[in-house]
Amino acid sequence: MIKVLIIDDSALVRQMLTTILNSAAGITVVGTAQDPLIAREKIKQLNPDVLTLDVEMPRMDGLTFLGNLMRLRPMPVVMVSSLTSKGASVTLEALELGAVDFVSKPSALGRGLEEYSDEIIAKVRMAAGARVRAKAHTPARSAATATVAPSNTADAILAKKVGRSHFRTTERIIALGASTGGTEATAQVLKSLPSGFPAIVISQHLPAAFSASYTQRLDGCCQMKVKLAEHGEQIIPGHVYMAPGDHHLLVKRDGARYICHINDGPPVNRHRPSVDVMFRSVAQNVGPNALGVILTGMGADGAEGMKEMRDAGAFTIAQDEATSVVWGMPGSAYKLGAVSELLPLDKIAGALMSNLD
Known part of the structure; x- marks a missing residue:
């Protein structure tokens, strides 16, 4: 009880x-x-x-x-x-x-x-059932999840493709998804990355009223520039692009460039933005040039999309159970075989930097 x-x-x-x-x-x-x-x-x-x-x-x-x-x-x-x-x-x-x-x-x-x-x-x-730890001088953030119905799959936004059609480039993109417990976890990862790091796209389960405030908080504590993604803008190194509240964020290719695509289609896995939608777009358009990260969160959003990323040749990382507030999303991805490496939160930034070559 x-x-x-x-x-x-x-x-x-x-x-x-x-x-x-x-x-x-x-x-x-x-x-x-x-x-x-x-x-x-x-x-x-x-x-x-x-x-x-x-x-x-x-x-x-x-x-x-x-x-x-x-x-x-x-x-x-x-x-x-x-x-x-x-x-x-x-x-x-x-x-x-x-x-x-x-x-x-x-x-x-x-x-x-x-x-x-x-x-x-x-x-x-x-x-x-959450893992709550004592707070000393470093505050922690936790994700606010917005429940939205109905529960569609990523097919409602982007059709699944089979097979690889990518080539290796020197331009890399990191795709990161998180939910409950993920605002603090995301901040911890980003704080450890240098200003010239490859571009990062993020889908965090947050309602529209929270996305701007959270993005401003991240921008104030990270070396990279953190901003809300805008439809059609080019994705460039040194920048973090946050999915706007109540919108899906997809990555698309425009010639030699990667661009942000904002979609107001139906919720997927009861969420908008959905991590599955973003990961699928990255699998299809970035493929082996991408790295995927899935952090603490309730549910299974992102597991299928991360499996598609790994199948497309991307290196993928999931937060381990011991350091997750809720091991739902990363646990689901791990059990699905979508994860290249399972790591504690404080090792993820280092793994990203060492796997760029």
């Missing part, structure tokens, strides 16, 4: 979340708290497995509480956040401090309660 403590200053939100979570098999709400000071005592008394946490609360804000919690008593936290631009910035800071994931505020939803209930139940279950 997963024991949950709900921390929110709104009595209505506490009641809604309690009703939703108590309706799920294997989950029980052991208590609620209207502010972090009350929550601190209830954590000691009730020993919950997962917290849901609001940001704006009386007596102590959620970020201050979260920072202290992850330093002194690390445990899985799911943020309950507003999907506004201000909410995106604050939520990314919470994820940076160590929260596992986030859900939107129930009152801010324009969709049905049933869909919202399914999302928060799934994320609480995922959080209960």
Whole structure:
């Protein structure tokens, strides 16, 4: 049984979340708290497995509480956040401090309660099994996953091709995909790469409101230039191209150049952007000139696409289970035979640099 403590200053939100979570098999709400000071005592008394946490609360804000919690008593936290631009910035800071994931505020939803209930139940279950570590001076980020239906395959965006039709060039492209736990993992990889490194394309499961803020955060801490990908722009070394929120990012060849292609087609594997879509486009258009990386994340998005990349001659890397917050996506790729090398997070940047020749 997963024991949950709900921390929110709104009595209505506490009641809604309690009703939703108590309706799920294997989950029980052991208590609620209207502010972090009350929550601190209830954590000691009730020993919950997962917290849901609001940001704006009386007596102590959620970020201050979260920072202290992850330093002194690390445990899985799911943020309950507003999907506004201000909410995106604050939520990314919470994820940076160590929260596992986030859900939107129930009152801010324009969709049905049933869909919202399914999302928060799934994320609480995922959080209960996540690997959460104490935070010292280096904050961690975690991916915010957006659940979107229906669940198509990459065929809905790009038809699968069989066989190789590539030639080796000196221009390399790295394709990286991640989800839950992946914002911190992606940042750690990028921080270790030099400014003149080959171009990187990234599909990270983030809602549209978060992609710009997250891209700006990465650009501020990396030697490479990090930007949101634009349709038709040339992919050049020293740059990282992030899939815009709620859009697929594909790599296409235009003569001797590689370019970004932005696609607003249906979600794939319940996600837009989808890692499978990006990896397939890289397999077809870059082939053996590419390197693939799949990091921590819930689900299996990217596994099939990475297998296509490896079959096309690309070198592929997956994050190992011990350093993943959730070993869903990299684990699925590994079990499918899509992975050339399985590595802990702190070894991935070095492996990329050593496999460029």
